Amino acid sequence: MVETAETDIAVVGAGIVGVACALQLARQGRRVTLVDRQAPGQGASYGNAGHLATEQVFPIADLSILKRLPRMLLDPMGPLRLDWKYLPKAMPWFTRLLLNLRPGPFQRSVAGIRTLNEGSLGAWQRLxxxxxxxxxxxxxxxxxxxxxxxxxxxxxxxxARMQQQAVPVDFWSADTVREAAPQLSPSLQGGLFFPRTGHFIDPYRVVCELFEAAKASGVRFIQAQVDGGQLHSGGVSLASDQGTLEARQVLISCGAHSARLTGVLTGKQVPLDTERGYHLMLPGEHQRLPFAVTSLERKFIMTPMAEGLRLAGTVEFAGLDAPPSMQRAWQLHRLSKGLFRRDLSVEGATPWMGFRPSLPDSLPVIDRVCDGRVLLAFGHQHLGLTQAAVTAEWVGRLADRESGADMAPYRLDRF
Structure with missing residues (x-):
């Protein structure tokens, strides 16, 4: 039996979303217990690209990808890889994705992503x-x-599409690019600059600092694997490998691992899958870039951080159980060749893989269900870091039965 004090809200998942929510709820006077099978920040939050991607208001796919899809899938080192053994399990998810490419659903997704992104920068500044x-x-x-x-x-x-969505964007000539980032290759033709974005110098440290603030606000942490649970009149009982945790409410925010517990407690099967993403950390590259740079043709991002330069990207559908294909991380270095005046050094480089929790309409689930006993905050796909702080503010309002935004696009019952 887990030895616990009285818990108002058990937060399952200690990634960036769960930790930010735990801190927000504790500051609102809740007695919060945070639970994760790993130490805080050890999942997808550890190795993300570190980019505050408020400019990315479009879903993860659009109709244009259909023409490029066969060629992309046949390239094992391309930006998109599907493990063919995983295809039968992934087909329902891909079918829903295709249905969401129709004009109506697609525009609803754009509006939902944009609403979250527009509040993200201010929320992070406050947090x-x-x-x-x-x-x-x-x-x-x-x-x-x-x-x-x-x-x-x-x-x-x-x-033009971004301007239609009120995304601040400027066209930069090749000369402007060279002036701002002189180590980039002079062969670059130009680019789009997004002034209302930025980057985190150490995403893992962000989680750790928020966790320390959460502990100082009274949040308790239990390292345990939550295997299931049940609702009752007094709240919820969570079953874990460390025993049972009783709470009045539960917040499910364990990223790509959220579907099973959501199904057990709510009876709703959520079409959640994982886009496995990779990074390559280059510790010897501290002065190459002044800000995050993405390549349009090569489809990956390079972010300057305190520990060096992080190359990140690629999408791989292979589920939660298949081992990582670390050659995809090393491929990111090969993609960088030609983008700089001098090739990047891989001395001391470290590869990494993590699970992005993705839903087929590219929107997260942020909701209050089961008479308020279950709160939900998961499925942020590529935008978990971007949207974590604003999600925490929304979850705080849901816990207090308030609503400052139209929550319909993010509700569980949309599936």
């Missing part, structure tokens, strides 16, 4: 400021570069 760690975030913008002259038309079309 990091409240713990005295504003220096962990650099609001210095980000840059999307292109190399081939024939790519300019696609870039201009993307700029």
């Amino acid at each position: 990091l400021g409240s713990i005295g760690r504003s220096e962990l975030f650099q609001e210095d913008g980000s840059l999307l570069v292109f190399e081939r002259p024939e790519s300019r038309q696609a870039l201009e079309a993307l700029r």
Whole structure:
């Protein structure tokens, strides 16, 4: 039996979303117990790209991908890989994804992503400021570069689409790119600069600092694997490998692992899958870039951090159990060749893989169900870091039975 004090809310999942929510709920006077099978921040939050991607208001796929999909899937080192052994399990998810590419559902997804993203920068400024760690975030913008002259038309079309969604964006000429980031290759043609974005200098440290603030606010942490649970009149009983945890409410925020517990407690089967993402950390590259840079053609991102330069990207569908394909992480270094005046050093480089929790409409579940006994905050796909702080504020309002936004796009019953 887990020895616990009285718990108002058990937060299952100690990634960036769960820790931010735990801190928010504790500050609202709740007695919070945070539970995870790993130490805080050891999942996807440890190795994300570190980019505050408020400019990414479009779903993870659109109709244009259908023409490129066969070629992409046949390239084992391309930006998208599907493990064919996993295809039967993934087919229902992909079918839902295709249905969400229709104009109506697609535009609803855009609106839902945009609403969260528009509140993300301010929410992060408030959250990091409240713990005295504003220096962990650099609001210095980000840059999307292109190399081939024939790519300019696609870039201009993307700029127009973003302007339609009120995303601040500027076109930078090749000269402007060279002036701002002189170590990039002079062959680059230009790019789009997003001034209302930025990057975190150490995403894992962000989680750790929030966790320390949460503990100081009374949050208790139990390292345990939650295997199931049941609702009752007094709240919820969670079954774990360390015993039973009793709470008045539970918040499920364990990323790609959230579907099973959600199904057990709510009876709702959520179409949650994982896009496995990779990074390669280059500790010897501290002065290459002033801000995050993404390649339009090569489809990966490079983010300057306190520990070096992080190359991140790729999407792999292979489920939660298959071992990582670390050659995909090393492929990121090969993709970087030609983007700089001098190739990046891989001395001391470390590869990593993590699970992005993705739903087929590219929107998270943020909801209050089962007469308020179950709160939900998961499925943020590529935008978990971006949307964590604003999600915590929304969860705080849901816990207090308030609502400051239209929550319909994020509700569990949309599935």
